[in-house]
Each structure stands twice: as C-alpha cells, then as structure tokens.
Amino acid sequence: MPTFSQILSKPSIFKDRNVLSPHYVPDILPFREEQIEKIMNWVAPALKNERARNIFVYGKTGTGKTASVRHVMKKFEEEKQPACTCYMNCRIYNSRYRVLQKITKDFIPEMDKAGFGVATLYEKILAWISGGSRRLIIVLDEVDMVGDLDELMYTLTRANDDLKHGSLSIIGISNKLDFKNVLDPRSRSSLCETEMVFAPYTPSQLQAILLQRSQMGFGQDAVDESAINLAAAIAAQETGDARYALRLLLKAGEIADEHSLMHISDKEVEDARKNVDSDIAAEIIATLPDQQQLVLYAASALSLSGSKYAKLFAASDDEDGRFLASGEVYEEYTRACKAFKRKKRSSRWYREYLNDLEMLGLITMVESGPGMRGHTRLIKVGYPPLQIKALIEKNFVHGKVMAAEDEDAGGTQEKL
Ligand SMILES: Nc1ncnc2c1ncn2[C@@H]1O[C@H](COP(=O)(O)OP(=O)(O)OP(=O)(O)O)[C@@H](O)[C@H]1O
Ligand SMILES: [Mg+2]
Numbered sequence: 001m002p003t004f005s006q007i008l009s010k011p012s013i014f015k016d017r018n019v020l021s022p023h024y025v026p027d028i029l030p031f032r033e034e035q036i037e038k039i040m041n042w043v044a045p046a047l048k049n050e051r052a053r054n055i056f057v058y059g060k061t062g063t064g065k066t067a068s069v070r071h072v073m074k075k076f077e078e079e080k081q082p083a084c085t086c087y088m089n090c091r092i093y094n095s096r097y098r099v100l101q102k103i104t105k106d107f108i109p110e111m112d113k114a115g116f117g118v119a120t121l122y123e124k125i126l127a128w129i130s131g132g133s134r135r136l137i138i139v140l141d142e143v144d145m146v147g148d149l150d151e152l153m154y155t156l157t158r159a160n161d162d163l164k165h166g167s168l169s170i171i172g173i174s175n176k177l178d179f180k181n182v183l184d185p186r187s188r189s190s191l192c193e194t195e196m197v198f199a200p201y202t203p204s205q206l207q208a209i210l211l212q213r214s215q216m217g218f219g220q221d222a223v224d225e226s227a228i229n230l231a232a233a234i235a236a237q238e239t240g241d242a243r244y245a246l247r248l249l250l251k252a253g254e255i256a257d258e259h260s261l262m263h264i265s266d267k268e269v270e271d272a273r274k275n276v277d278s279d280i281a282a283e284i285i286a287t288l289p290d291q292q293q294l295v296l297y298a299a300s301a302l303s304l305s306g307s308k309y310a311k312l313f314a315a316s317d318d319e320d321g322r323f324l325a326s327g328e329v330y331e332e333y334t335r336a337c338k339a340f341k342r343k344k345r346s347s348r349w350y351r352e353y354l355n356d357l358e359m360l361g362l363i364t365m366v367e368s369g370p371g372m373r374g375h376t377r378l379i380k381v382g383y384p385p386l387q388i389k390a391l392i393e394k395n396f397v398h399g400k401v402m403a404a405e406d407e408d409a410g411g412t413q414e415k416l
Contacts, residue, residue, distance in 0.1 A: 013256045013264065019216040020250040022243055025067050025074075030212065031205045032068045035196060039072045042194055043169070046083040046135035047076075051160065051167035056191050059198025061175045062241030066141055068198075069171060073139065082166070083135035090145040096152040100125065103138065118155075126159060129166040136168045143172040143191075144179040153187030200240025206232035209242050210249055218253065223264045227252065230269045244280075248272045281383045282391055284360055291345055295353045296362055297392040298332035299324060300385035325368070326354070326377040340396050354379065362388075 018024060029036065039055060046052040057065050073085045086106050093102045100121040104111040108128055111121070129136055138156070146152055159168050172191050174180075180188050201209065210232055214223045231252070235245035251272035252264045261268070285293065307324045330350055337344040345353075354377070357363045361382055368376045381388060 013218055013222050013253050013262055015219050016217055019213055020246055025070050029067055029071055030208055032064050036068050036072055043137060047079050047081050052137055052169040054169050054190055054193040055171045057173045057196045060200050060239055062243035063198040063200055065173050065198050069139055082132050085137045087139040089141045090143050094145045094147055096148050099152055126162055130163055133165040139171045141173045144174045144176045150184040150187045153191055157190045201242055203232050203236035206235050206245045210245055227264050227266050227269045230266050234273055247276050251276050285391055292353045292356050293392050294336045295333050296357055298336045299329050299379055299381050300389040302329055302332045303381050303385040322380050323378040329379055
C-alpha cells in the first residue's frame with residue numbers, strides 16, 4: 001500500500017491541470033478578439049452612466065461564447081463605477097422567479113431568504129438600481145433553458161420603463177440556433193437588440209488553442225505536435241468545438257499519467273477519444289427522458305442477443321451484422337417497459353423517440369434495402385451496446401424506480 005506522500009510525489013505530466021478544466025477562462029482568447037472588442041463597445045455605455053445595449057450571442061457548442069462574455073465581464077468589473085454585472089447559467093436559474101431571486105441574492109443581502117414573491121423581488125431590485133443610479137448588466141447563459149422566458153423578458157424590459165435612475169441590460173447566450181423563433185415577437189426584439197454569432201473553430205484555430213493550453217498545462221515538449229494536430233482534427237471533424245478538443249487533451253494527459261508516461265503521442269489522443277466519446281454518451285444518456293432510454297435499452301439488448309434478420313443483413317452492406325429491424329426493436333421495447341414497469345407508448349411515439357436518439361448520435365438509421373419485405377427502418381446502436389445497456393439498467397434500478405412510484409401516485413391523485 002503506498003503512502004500519500006508517495007502518491008503525491010509521483011511524477012506527473014501535468015504542470016497545471018487546472019488550466020485544462022472546462023471552467024478555466026484564459027486571459028487571452030485567440031480568434032475571439034473581434035467579438036470581445038464588439039461586446040466591450042456595446043456594454044461600455046454603462047460605464048459612462050448610460051444604458052448598455054441588450055446583446056444576444058449565439059453559436060454552436062464550444063465556440064467560446066461563455067468564455068468571451070466572462071472575459072468581458074471580468075474587465076468590466078475592474079472599472080470602479082456604479083455599473084455591475086450578474087452572471088447566471090439558466091440551467092440552474094431556469095425561471096423568471098429564479099433569475100430575479102439570483103439578482104437579489106447577489107446584491108441585496110437582506111433579501112437572502114426564500115419566500116418573497118415575484119412582485120417583491122421586482123420592487124426591491126428596482127429600488128436598489130434606482131437608489132444607486134446603477135447600470136446593471138445581467139448575463140443569462142444558456143438562456144433557452146428559461147421556461148417562462150417571455151415573462152422574464154417582459155419583466156426585465158418593463159423595469160427600464162419603471163426606473164427613474166439607472167438601467168438594466170441583458171446579455172443572452174445560447175447554442176440553440178432556432179430557439180428565438182419560439183419567442184414572442186416583443187421579447188425577441190428586446191433580447192435580440194444586438195446580435196452576434198460565434199462561428200465554429202477551424203482545425204488550425206483549434207490547433208493554436210490546444211497549443212496555448214498545452215504549454216500552460218504540461219511540461220516543456222510534453223505533447224507531440226502531431227498529437228495536438230490529431231486532437232484538433234478530431235474536434236474539427238465533430239463540430240469545431242474547443243471544449244471537446246480540450247477534453248481530449250486533458251484525457252490524453254490522464255492516460256499518460258496512468259501509464260507513467262512523460263509524453264503524449266497520437267496513441268494517447270486516440271485512446272482519449274474513445275474514453276471521452278463514451279463519457280459524453282453516458283452524460284447524454286443520463287439526461288434522456290425515460291422513454292428514450294427504454295428504446296435505446298431495447299436496441300442495445302437486441303444488438304447483444306442478435307437480430308432475427310442477422311443473416312439477411314450480413315448479406316447486405318452491413319459488414320458487422322449489427323443492424324436491427326425497427327419492428328423487432330419495438331417488441332423488445334415493449335418487454336423493457338414491462339420489466340421496468342413503465343407505460344408503453346404507441347408506435348407513433350416510438351418513431352419520434354428513434355428520431356430523437358438519431359439526432360443525438362446515439363443510433364444511426366437507414367431504410368431497408370430490397371432484401372426485406374416492405375419498407376422498414378434499420379437501426380444500429382452508435383456505442384458499444386454492452387456499456388449502454390449496463391448504464392441504462394443502472395439509471396433505472398438505482399435512480400429512477402422511485403420516480404415511477406411517484407408517477408403512479410400522481411396518476412391516482414389526478415383521478416380523485
Ligand atoms: N478562443 C479560445 N481560446 C482558448 N480557449 C477557448 C477559446 N474558445 C473556447 N475556449 C475554451 O473552450 C471551452 C469551451 O468554451 P465555452 O465554454 O466558451 O463554449 P460555449 O460557446 O459557451 O459553449 P456552450 O454553447 O456549449 O456553452 C472552454 O474551456 C474555453 O476556455
Ligand atoms: Mg457556454
């Protein structure tokens with residue numbers, strides 16, 4: 001058994017692991033200088049006692065939206081003015097009430113208790129802004145997660161009309177490109193007063209970002225140039241996502257540490273990719289609604305036990321014979337619903353669930369060729385079925401059985 005001091009003195013490839021964490025915001029964000037400068041220009045009026053513009057920032061995941069806005073906020077907070085910012089992630093602050101509560105909690109300590117209504121919170125915030133002639137900028141990251149966004153926008157816009165002194169502005173951030181279409185035209189026009197799009201990074205931009213971080217995070221020459229290029233190429237092929245690229249680099253470092261290597265080559269990046277991909281799949285699966293999990297479970301179970309039509313598929317271009325017919329997966333799904341005591345949904349819903357799973361890259365689907373009677377969809381599971389099956393079993397057995405009982409209780413109440 002090693003001692004702690006032995007463990008701690010074990011050499012590591014990392015110089016500063018922290019800089020590779022997804023929460024770290026570097027001081028310099030290459031390729032985003034232009035966006036940062038524009039946002040600075042748009043919020044600068046707040047520093048000379050005018051209202052800043054509302055800004056809506058959107059772009060695909062991992063394109064540096066959060067990092068850039070936080071960078072601007074940091075600079076902004078360094079200026080000593082009655083201007084201030086309040087950042088929140090709307091995954092957590094996902095309603096008008098929670099957003100208002102967060103603002104009061106950050107700035108008005110005596111309100112740090114639950115139990116106030118929306119109207120009271122609103123009044124207190126207005127009094128606080130007006131009392132100090134403040135210029136408040138609220139950053140709503142992942143703003144599409146706010147359930148009653150129209151109401152929130154209405155309240156925040158109205159605040160500016162009600163305020164005698166000071167003002168309130170909003171920076172909304174989202175990676176759901178079409179989400180603003182569901183907004184009420186009035187909230188859309190106030191949220192999207194000024195818009196900015198973040199484009200995905202190109203392979204060479206990702207290379208530069210990875211190089212910057214690897215120099216900060218690892219010892220000198222610890223990472224092969226070709227390993228960086230490989231990680232950048234993999235991430236660029238996915239979606240130009242810097243978060244994914246950095247995750248590959250971090251995982252490659254961890255793999256190197258596990259094998260006591262002081263060097264990262266292509267091999268560690270390749271291994272990291274497999275690891276990171278199944279981690280990401282596990283994260284996606286864990287947040288899937290029950291029904292989609294059950295369909296995915298059925299497809300994985302059937303992939304393991306083998307399709308009835310395996311011979312037919314083997315003759316077609318499905319070399320590994322892993323395709324399943326949609327109908328047999330539905331039968332397996334029916335059995336899974338029984339086993340996990342869930343309500344079975346109609347085949348119309350089932351087809352929707354398949355589409356959801358395909359969108360998330362958890363399965364792939366093709367139309368059956370001439371070898372099969374009629375037209376059926378063929379399904380293939382995108383990740384090792386054994387792992388997926390075990391993961392979903394765990395979700396149901398350890399995390400969700402209680403939920404099923406609650407649902408039943410809800411159902412009985414409804415009837416009363
Ligand atoms: N230009 C850049 N230079 C250095 N690091 C960057 C750059 N852009 C993004 N990153 C890093 O990539 C990761 C993801 O960036 P960020 O969180 O800003 O993405 P995002 O656009 O907000 O994505 P999402 O829509 O998923 O929230 C972070 O760790 C961030 O530090
Ligand atoms: Mg973000």
